[in-house]
Amino acid sequence: MSGPKKSEYKATEAEKIQAKVAKAEKDYFNEKYSPLLREMRDLSLKENYGGFAAGRAQADTMQTLTKPSLAATKAVDTSAELASAAGAQQIMAQGKGLAAKRQRQVGVLATARGQQADATTGLASVAKLEASDRLQSAQRKQMMREAQQGAALEIGGTLFSQGMANIGNDGKFFGGDLRDKERQTDDGLVKTSLMRLGDRLAQKGYGPTG
Amino acid sequence: MIGKLMSGMIETLKDVDDPQDLYAQMTRDDYDQYLKDFRPFEEQLLKARNDTSLIDQARKDVQTQSRIASEVAARNTERYGGAGLSNAQRQQQQRTLQRGTSLAAVGSINNARVMQREVNQATLADLINIGQGVNRNALSQMNTAANLQSQRYNAYKNAKAQHSSQMIGFGSQLGSALLTAFLI
Numbered sequence: 381m382s383g384p385k386k387s388e389y390k391a392t393e394a395e396k397i398q399a400k401v402a403k404a405e406k407d408y409f410n411e412k413y414s415p416l417l418r419e420m421r422d423l424s425l426k427e428n429y430g431g432f433a434a435g436r437a438q439a440d441t442m443q444t445l446t447k448p449s450l451a452a453t454k455a456v457d458t459s460a461e462l463a464s465a466a467g468a469q470q471i472m473a474q475g476k477g478l479a480a481k482r483q484r485q486v487g488v489l490a491t492a493r494g495q496q497a498d499a500t501t502g503l504a505s506v507a508k509l510e511a512s513d514r515l516q517s518a519q520r521k522q523m524m525r526e527a528q529q530g531a532a533l534e535i536g537g538t539l540f541s542q543g544m545a546n547i548g549n550d551g552k553f554f555g556g557d558l559r560d561k562e563r564q565t566d567d568g569l570v571k572t573s574l575m576r577l578g579d580r581l582a583q584k585g586y587g588p589t590g
Numbered sequence: 591m592i593g594k595l596m597s598g599m600i601e602t603l604k605d606v607d608d609p610q611d612l613y614a615q616m617t618r619d620d621y622d623q624y625l626k627d628f629r630p631f632e633e634q635l636l637k638a639r640n641d642t643s644l645i646d647q648a649r650k651d652v653q654t655q656s657r658i659a660s661e662v663a664a665r666n667t668e669r670y671g672g673a674g675l676s677n678a679q680r681q682q683q684q685r686t687l688q689r690g691t692s693l694a695a696v697g698s699i700n701n702a703r704v705m706q707r708e709v710n711q712a713t714l715a716d717l718i719n720i721g722q723g724v725n726r727n728a729l730s731q732m733n734t735a736a737n738l739q740s741q742r743y744n745a746y747k748n749a750k751a752q753h754s755s756q757m758i759g760f761g762s763q764l765g766s767a768l769l770t771a772f773l774i
Contacts (some may be wrong), residue, residue: 391609399606406616414623430647446662453666453673456682456717460690462657463652466612469652474644475705482709492628495723514644514697536728 417491424484431476437473441466444519451525463520468514639714641706649695658689663687701707 390400445462452458545554599666606612667673675683 396605397600399609399612400603402609403606403612419626421628425631425634428631430643434651437723446666448666448669450670450673453670454661454675454679456679457686457690459659459663459683459687460617460694462662463687464690464694464697465654466655466658467648467652468692468701470655471644471648471698471701471705474647474651475702475709478641478644478706479709479712481597482635482638482713482716485631485638486720487626490716490720490723491722492624492632493720494727495720514694560735 384410419490421488424481427481427484428477429480430474432472433473433477433480436471438466441469441515444515445522447522449522449526449529451529454520455475455525457521461521465512465518468512472512498547506575593658635713636717639710641710641713642700644706644709645699648698652691652695652698655694747763756765 441462445465547553667675667680
């Protein structure tokens with residue numbers, strides 16, 4: 381009866397290959413993949429997402445609110461609105477940028493700690509900057525100023541063209557004499573100005589498109 | 591051809607004489623590497639939960655935006671040849687800008703505080719999650735080590751008891767053999 385032989389306790393061929401492959405894979409990982417995480421760590425510290433987002437936000441604000449406009453130039457609160465909206469946009473952009481930066485840093489740390497990490501860079505959320513309430517409000521005010529000016533110009537234009545047409549007909553800009561004469565000829569009564577306005581609106585060929 | 595080369599490549603890999611020793615070495619190296627490459631980064635991130643950069647930036651931004659708005663207004667006024675603004679209107683514009691800037695500063699800093707808090711809280715939550723994982727891993731590894739030590743201790747005690755029992759058995763057998771020899 382003999383004792384245990386060392387040769388009987390040797391690793392099998394499969395175990396040897398498994399160890400060889402594991403060692404090779406680990407060396408490969410250390411050489412190729414490990415530096416990538418260090419690279420990502422450096423990027424997450426260095427990249428200024430806030431600055432990138434703030435630049436975009438500033439461009440958006442300026443494109444929205446600084447179109448040359450006489451109405452805006454004359455308005456008393458345009459500059460204040462611009463400063464306020466731009467400030468709000470900056471805060472929102474810087475906030476989003478910082479959140480994305482932290483998300484990336486936390487992802488790097490989680491990966492280094494061998495935990496499941498969010499692989500997104502957060503840049504996508506930074507790129508989708510919304511307009512802040514202040515910018516929207518300033519934009520609405522700007523739009524209203526433009527619309528009011530546009531409406532005033534349109535009304536003025538219509539008045540002018542109709543006035544010119546009236547001058548061509550009877551020599552009066554508002555054509556009041558003609559209406560009064562017609563009314564006195566029809567029933568012998570001077571009608572109210574409201575009725576005259578109704579008559580004018582009903583008149584064929586009224587306005588610049590008539 | 592490629593298949594033949596690939597199938598032969600595994601033979602070129604170096605043999606591992608002592609996988610246990612190598613595994614211990616790898617674990618040591620990995621931990622050293624982690625301490626060198628990521629521990630300062632981790633500590634920096636742990637401090638970032640008290641970050642105030644957004645609030646600081648907001649203070650600067652408000653002044654910059656006020657200056658830009660004022661310059662834009664000046665350019666537009668020049669573009670429209672004064673835009674028919676009286677001195678009183680210009681003064682009123684300046685006053686409104688100053689008022690607006692003051693309000694914007696207060697509003698921006700308040701918003702920055704809220705946003706900073708949100709970012710810091712999110713970072714804190716993520717760090718807590720990571721910390722929980724670190725703690726879980728550490729406890730799990732310690733549990734494995736403690737179990738292995740317990741098994742070793744029990745194996746040693748069992749072997750010792752078995753040895754004692756064998757020795758007692760051997761002694762008693764020897765004693766009874768001697769007694770038999772003397773008494774016969």
